[in-house]
Amino acid sequence: MAQKRMTIKEADMLQYYLEGFDFVKKVVVYERTCDVAIYYKNNKRESVIKRLKKFNYNDTALLENMPNTSGRQITREFQEKMVGMLLSFGVRRLFFPNIINSVYTIVKAAPLVWRGIKCIVSRKLEVDLLDALSVAISIVQGNYSTAGSLMLLLDIGNELEDWTHKKSVDDLARSMSLNVDKVWLVTENEEVSVPISHIKTGDLIRVHTGNVVPLDGEMVSGEAMLNQASLTGESVPVEKSAGSRVYAGTVVEEGECLLRATVTNGQSRYDKIVSMIEDSEKLKSNTENMANRLADRLVPYSLLTTGLTYLFTRNITRALSVLMVDFSCALKLSMPLAVLSAMREAGNDKITVKGGKFMEAIAKADTIVFDKTGTLTYACPKVQRIIGIDGDDENQLLKIAACLEEHYPHSIANAVVKEAKERKIRHKEMHSEVQYIVAHGIASTIEGDKVVIGSYHFVIEDEKALLSEDAKRKVENLDHRYSHLFMAIAGRLAAIIEIADPLRAEAKDVLKKLKALGIKKTVMMTGDNQYTAEAIAKEVGVDKYYAEVLPEDKASYVEKEKAKGRTVIMIGDGINDSPALSAADCGIAISEGAAIAREIADVCVSADDLNELVKLKELSNKLTKRVESNFRFIMGFNGSLIGLGILGILAPATSSFLHNASTVGIALSSMTNLLPED
Structure with missing residues (x-):
């Protein structure tokens, strides 16, 4: 980049700028060497060079739209913390007298022991109690060195957990926030459709029936009924008129409004997505919830095993070796990370998944219902x-x-x-x-x-x-x-x-691939006449088709299939598909369809190619296999550590190290891509 130094902010700015172009597949910025690697689509080299020439670190519009935080900053802070912790530990061990190290260990252990006491008082058997017992027993025995090492390993484990979670959420949020929407900008002469990133504070935007309000603003004119359920949970639309405040994410159910933007896109959009991810406990998959419940239930058994080990061996070291191993960290960390990573991987292909439970639904799905127009047929006939x-x-x-x-x-x-x-x-x-x-x-x-x-x-x-x-x-x-x-x-x-309205070239092949991946029943539903529907159905090869259907008919069909015990995916792109998208186990809005369909859907596919559905199904299937594999490894490896601790083969610090190392290893493994890159 022809510069001597590159700050983290400059690196983030360059990456955000380049990732915003459709022809760019992937960008890696190396801020230490001031280099950038750009992976681009075929025959787009000149376009990349042209955009690089236009790049400017002082671009105010770009600065306004950029998220304030980044994975790069999160990683740098983590590296600095880790280096600080290890240096501090090494300096104390090498240069401080034993008496000072002992006092320091006791002071540092106090908050940990207090958390353990609170667990006992509240009658909760949690991991904090296991950690407190292991450190407290070491101190009581006079093994301050062991207690200090255990606390260092616990701190490293906590920092790694915090870093991996923050990094996963940030990567996912950034990939989702790059999906650029179009809005109607009102100028003096006309109304034009422009990317949302072009909007500045004070610009006038018109929002029509069925569309989502793209930005916070104030209504200048018009009357509209807005559905604010995404913000307030209200099911009844709220009337808005000139002078009213309107908020991004709400949907215009009736009428239209002309609003003046008060907040531009960037940070507000990023924050909204991060909030969606972090507040999505209710969207966690059944597997994630099962892992969390199991992790909590295993704590009493760890305590029981520790007690029995001491009872039969009268060896406190062996008991501590058992106590230092718990299943909770690995289970509670690896499962959500696997799901977040899969969602991030989908986001890289411009597939927005709004919760882990929807990937699980896609993996389990046996029935898929397609709208015809714009879904099985081309988005722009x-x-x-x-x-x-x-x-x-x-x-x-x-x-x-x-x-x-x-x-x-x-x-x-x-x-x-x-x-x-x-x-x-x-x-x-x-x-x-x-x-x-x-x-x-x-x-x-x-x-x-x-x-x-x-x-x-x-x-x-x-x-x-x-x-x-x-x-x-x-x-x-x-x-x-x-x-x-x-x-x-x-x-x-x-x-x-x-x-x-010709059939998509890939449609027939995609249906065959979906069948091979576990879909047993394919259905097409359309408002078109019987002749058109029959011709398309025969050509694409769906199992069943229904013509001249209304929105409520699609939703009703989905409900009936679910009542039969089927797991149903609904795919559509129009306002009329919204009831069925909402009723399905997983609703997928495809291509540049209605904004209300994308808002209601559980998954949004931006790419105009049905092969993305195959990729999503493959990803969901492989996520299920990864979660099952992680579970088997965690139970087997930690069970082995407990066995070796009982036999006296592993010391407490070694057990703790191996336990934490395996937790970090499986967490990092869970963050890797499930599908090979194109």
Whole structure:
């Protein structure tokens, strides 16, 4: 980087900057040598060099968005603590008189012994009691050197536990906070979609029905009903109007709002993710909870074994060797670390998993339910043709449709907007407030005329749009291989937009791979007509399919499958998939779908490739195997140490060292990747 020294903050800044680009796979910054290694996607070398040339340590926007803490800083602090502890211990042993070392050992042991006494008073048999007994017995015997060594090993173990947990949480939070969202920025001339990282304090942002409020702010205009359950737990939406405070993470259920940002992204987003991770005890997997309960239950048996060892051998050293070994540290540390590491590994592939229990659900899953549009088919299908009714101008009809559809993140809407862009049709806001009717369509007013766009059921049957004879003939002769959007203006059918919604190239192969990984039943559910659904179902090879379903039908099906004892994964991308995503054992929102779907889902997959589902299933399966392997190792190794201690082969300090070393080893092993890097 052509600089003599690099601070930790500069290294973090460079890493954060480079990791924000889609074409960068991985970044490693070596601050001591001022080097950076960048792993990038094929043919993107010039893009990497171009971005490096633009990098500037004084970039205020980048500084605002960066998290304040980092794994690098956490590791540096840990290294300094470890060096300080070891130097202090060595200096005392080499240069201090025995009497001073003895007094120091007693003073340092006092808090440890006090914690043990509190365990006895509260009638709790915990690891603190085992540690207090081992140190206290050594001091009573006059073995101050042994007591000091035991406390050093305990301190090292505690610091390692603290470091590994903090580092795992930080790595996971950073990988999740890099997932960049798009927001609608309102300028003097137009409303444009920009990455959330571009927003500055004071900018105006518009949030539409079904979208998540991206940043804290104050409402400037509009009226909306906001679901604040993610913040307050309230199930009833709260009415907000001009002057009201709105908070990031809440969802607009009705209406829309124009807000002025009061907090930019960076630190608030990072803090929110860290809080989500650290406050997710209820999201821990059953395996993690079982390990914690087992660890606590094993403490009385450790005490009993210690007592029996002394009773039969009358050897306090052997009893201490048993006392210094406990199963709790390894069990309580390695299991959560394995889960956090797996979540971090998923995050590196832009898969956000919101809790350990969802990875366990994916590993156990035997049924998977797919929404069709944007999930099994491409996230941005193609407009095949625009059928104008009664001779209306095709481009003008597309302009109106795109103007309405651009506000709602769904693959069909994206196709309409993309077609307008490709035809170079500019579609500035020319309508009143847009209303979204879930699973049906959109309604608004343009120049005094009501405009509705959506399904046949919504436009023709619900809204009673008038059809001329020519329109009836065109509707009857529609090609059912395609999806169709109907648009009515001023009460009459004005256009039919035909959407080619081809199957994803990888879809068929992905379903086969999922079956090989343990999925027994694959289902497709769609609001499309029977002909379209049948064609896609046959091509992709699902076990069952259901056509013309409503959101409540999807949720109902998921509930029925769960009632049969199945573990169900639901995969979707739209507002209409939200009830089913919520009902499933694990709901997965895929690609650039609706923000409310991503908020409700348990897992969010940002990559537009179904192979990420295979990777997620493989990761979850291997996590289960790692947890089981860790459990067997911990029980076997620590059991062996206890046996060797009873036989008098291992001294207390050796038992403690080997126990702590194995705990650290299995913790570090749990932090390694489960899948080979691409």
